[in-house]
Amino acid sequence: MRSSTTSARRMSRLDLFIRRMTAQRAAIEHAVEVIRDMPGSILEVGLGKGRTFDHLRLCCPDRRIWVFDRHVAAHRDAIPDRETLFLGEFAETVPAAYEKLGQTAALVHADFGSDDPRTTRELALWLGPWLARFTVSNGLVLSDQPLEAEGLEPVALPPGVEPGSYFAYRRRVAP
Numbered sequence: 001m002r003s004s005t006t007s008a009r010r011m012s013r014l015d016l017f018i019r020r021m022t023a024q025r026a027a028i029e030h031a032v033e034v035i036r037d038m039p040g041s042i043l044e045v046g047l048g049k050g051r052t053f054d055h056l057r058l059c060c061p062d063r064r065i066w067v068f069d070r071h072v073a074a075h076r077d078a079i080p081d082r083e084t085l086f087l088g089e090f091a092e093t094v095p096a097a098y099e100k101l102g103q104t105a106a107l108v109h110a111d112f113g114s115d116d117p118r119t120t121r122e123l124a125l126w127l128g129p130w131l132a133r134f135t136v137s138n139g140l141v142l143s144d145q146p147l148e149a150e151g152l153e154p155v156a157l158p159p160g161v162e163p164g165s166y167f168a169y170r171r172r173v174a175p
C-alpha cells in the first residue's frame with residue numbers, strides 16, 4: 001500500500017529544517033520588537049553560516065553584536081568584524097567575554113545544537129547560567145535548545161511558532 005503524503009506522517013528532514021528556520025526568524029523579529037527601547041548589545045552564540053547574525057544586524061543596525069564560534073565558516077557577506085568576534089571554544093570565550101562585557105546584553109541569541117544530542121544537552125546545561133549573567137533585567141534570551149538557569153523565566157513565543165521548535169526566556173529583574 002502506498003503511504004500518504006498528506007495525512008499524518010512523520011516530519012521529514014526538510015520539514016524540520018523549514019520549521020526551525022521559520023521559528024528562528026519569527027522569534028528573532030519578535031524579540032527585536034520587545035527590546036526596541038531597551039539599551040544593550042546583542043550576543044550571537046553560534047555564528048555558523050552567519051544567517052541569523054546577518055538577520056540580526058539588518059533588524060538592529062545600531063546595536064553592537066558580539067559573536068561567538070569556534071571557527072568562521074559563514075558566508076563571506078556575513079562575517080563579523082574581527083573586534084566583535086570571540087573565536088574559540090565557548091568554554092574559553094564565554095567566561096572571557098563576560099569579563100569584558102559583563103551584564104550588558106538586551107538580547108542573547110544562542111543557536112548551538114549539533115547532531116550529537118548528548119553534547120548539545122551538556123552544552124545547554126553549561127551555557128544557560130552564563131547567558132543569564134550577560135542579560136540585563138527584562139532582556140531576552142532565545143535559544144534553539146531548552147535552557148535552565150536561575151534568573152531566566154520562559155516567555156511565550158510569537159504566534160505561529162510551534163512550541164518546542166524554539167525557546168525564549170526573560171531575564172528576571174534582580175530583587
Ligand SMILES: C[S@@+](CC[C@H](N)C(=O)[O-])C[C@H]1O[C@@H](n2cnc3c(N)ncnc32)[C@H](O)[C@@H]1O
Nearest residue numbers: 046047048049050051052069070089090111112
Ligand atoms: C547551528 S550552527 C549556528 C547557525 C547560525 N545561527 C546560522 O544562522 O547560520 C552552531 C554553531 O555553533 C558552533 N559551536 C557549537 N558548539 C560550540 C562550542 N562548544 N564552542 C564554540 N562554537 C561552538 C558551531 O561551530 C556552529 O558553527
